Structures are given as structure tokens and as C-alpha cells.
Amino acid sequence: MIGTTKKPLEEILQALAGYEKIAVVGCDGCAKVCMTGGLDQVKELAATLKEEGKEVTVEVSPERTCNIMHSRNFLNPCKDQIAAADAMIVLGCGGAVQIARQTTEEMGLTIPVKVGLDSVGHMDMVIPGVMAMEQCQECGQCILNETGGICPVTKCAKSLLNGPCGGSENGKCEVDPDRDCAWVLIYNRMAALGELEQLKRYMEPKDYSKMAKPRVLYIKEGRCA
Ligand code: SF4
Numbered sequence: 001m002i003g004t005t006k007k008p009l010e011e012i013l014q015a016l017a018g019y020e021k022i023a024v025v026g027c028d029g030c031a032k033v034c035m036t037g038g039l040d041q042v043k044e045l046a047a048t049l050k051e052e053g054k055e056v057t058v059e060v061s062p063e064r065t066c067n068i069m070h071s072r073n074f075l076n077p078c079k080d081q082i083a084a085a086d087a088m089i090v091l092g093c094g095g096a097v098q099i100a101r102q103t104t105e106e107m108g109l110t111i112p113v114k115v116g117l118d119s120v121g122h123m124d125m126v127i128p129g130v131m132a133m134e135q136c137q138e139c140g141q142c143i144l145n146e147t148g149g150i151c152p153v154t155k156c157a158k159s160l161l162n163g164p165c166g167g168s169e170n171g172k173c174e175v176d177p178d179r180d181c182a183w184v185l186i187y188n189r190m191a192a193l194g195e196l197e198q199l200k201r202y203m204e205p206k207d208y209s210k211m212a213k214p215r216v217l218y219i220k221e222g223r224c225a
């Protein structure tokens with residue numbers, strides 16, 4: 001899922017300054033799981049905006065706002081309420097915000113679409129409802145087969161591909177001693193699997209041309225460009 005955190009209220013109010021009627025849109029996908037942007041948080045923000053003297057024209061939370069079909073299915077029936085707003089605020093990841101904006105444009109509406117959350121990367125729930133952790137940076141050239149299923153791109157503070165930096169102490173990372181050194185984890189895992197020999201293989205630097213933004217995934221061809 002995409003991890004998100006709430007922007008401070010002051011930042012949200014600043015983004016909405018000068019707009020009196022607001023459409024509040026959430027996302028019942030990842031943002032709901034993060035407890036930053038599901039219907040409950042939409043209602044919370046709507047109540048706060050009302051206390052701040054604003055009028056809320058609609059409170060809605062599509063199943064997954066980053067999905068254009070869901071966005072259309074949930075927002076099109078609210079077209080009149082969205083059209084009545086001076087601005088929309090979306091409690092979703094950056095993708096959700098941009099798809100919601102695209103949906104308003106498809107409706108023929110030209111209203112500012114603001115973001116209420118900060119997106120902090122691809123996260124997976126480690127302790128349900130408590131803590132999620134970044135596991136993968138979607139580099140497009142996965143090397144988990146060579147590293148015992150532990151990603152050094154994401155879990156090593158320096159994203160080193162060919163072994164540790166030498167600064168690790170007692171298995172902890174020199175950049176953040178509260179965290180395990182990814183390469184110690186990889187070594188121990190490979191040792192347990194009896195695959196230490198594999199670690200002698202030189203890992204080529206990543207081909208950054210494969211990460212040129214924005215990446216486009218051609219679903220039928222199974223190709224990313
Ligand atoms: S190497 Fe790491 S960052 Fe790249 S795709 Fe695999 S898990 Fe993700």
C-alpha cells in the first residue's frame with residue numbers, strides 16, 4: 001500500500017485559504033488502512049472545516065481513489081455538490097489526488113484540487129493498525145533472488161548493492177543504530193539458506209534509465225517504459 005501521513009491542519013487551512021465551499025474527498029483504499037483518509041477521517045476533517053467557518057458541500061470516500069473507475073463511480077454521482085464547491089481537498093496519496101483532479105476535469109469542472117496528506121512511499125503493515133514499513137522502492141530491477149529476499153535498495157540506508165559499508169556495529173546500521181544493518185540481515189539469511197556463495201557475485205549498478213519518470217506500465221504487453 002501507499003503510506004500516507006496527515007498534513008498539519010495549518011497547512012491544510014493555508015491551502016484552502018480564500019475558498020469557502022469545500023468538497024472533502026477521501027480514499028477507502030490505502031489511506032483508510034493508514035487511518036489518514038478513509039470516510040472517518042473525511043468526516044473528521046469536514047467537521048473541523050465547518051468549525052473554521054467553511055461550508056462542506058460533499059463528504060465522500062471512493063473505494064480506491066487512485067483507480068480512475070472507482071473515482072468516476074463515486075465522484076460522478078456527486079457532480080452537483082462538487083460543482084458547488086470552490087475547491088476540493090483529497091485525503092489520499094499523490095496518485096489519488098491526481099486521479100480525482102482528472103475526474104473533475106472529465107466532468108467539465110475547473111476547481112482547484114488540493115492534497116491533505118503527505119505520501120511517504122510503498123509501505124507494508126508490520127504491526128496491523130500500528131506500524132507500516134517501507135519494503136520496496138519499485139526500482140524495476142528486482143534483486144531479491146540474489147539477496148535472500150531482503151531488499152538492500154530499501155533497507156540499507158545507503159542502498160548498497162554489493163555488501164556492507166563497513167560501518168555496522170553489533171549488527172546495527174551506522175546511519176541509524178536503532179535499525180538492523182540490512183547487509184547483516186542478508187548475510188545471516190543467506191548463511192541460513194546455505195547460499196553464501198551467491199553473495200560473491202558482483203551486482204551491476206542499477207540501470208536508472210528504467211526509472212525515468214513518469215513510468216508507464218503497458219498492462220497487456222507486460223512492459224514498463
Ligand atoms: S530490489 Fe528492492 S526496490 Fe527493487 S524491486 Fe526488488 S524489493 Fe523493490
Ligand code: SF4
Pocket residue numbers: 155156157158159160163164165166167168169172173174175176180181182183184
Ligand atoms: S551499516 Fe549496513 S545498513 Fe547501514 S548503511 Fe552500512 S551497509 Fe547499509
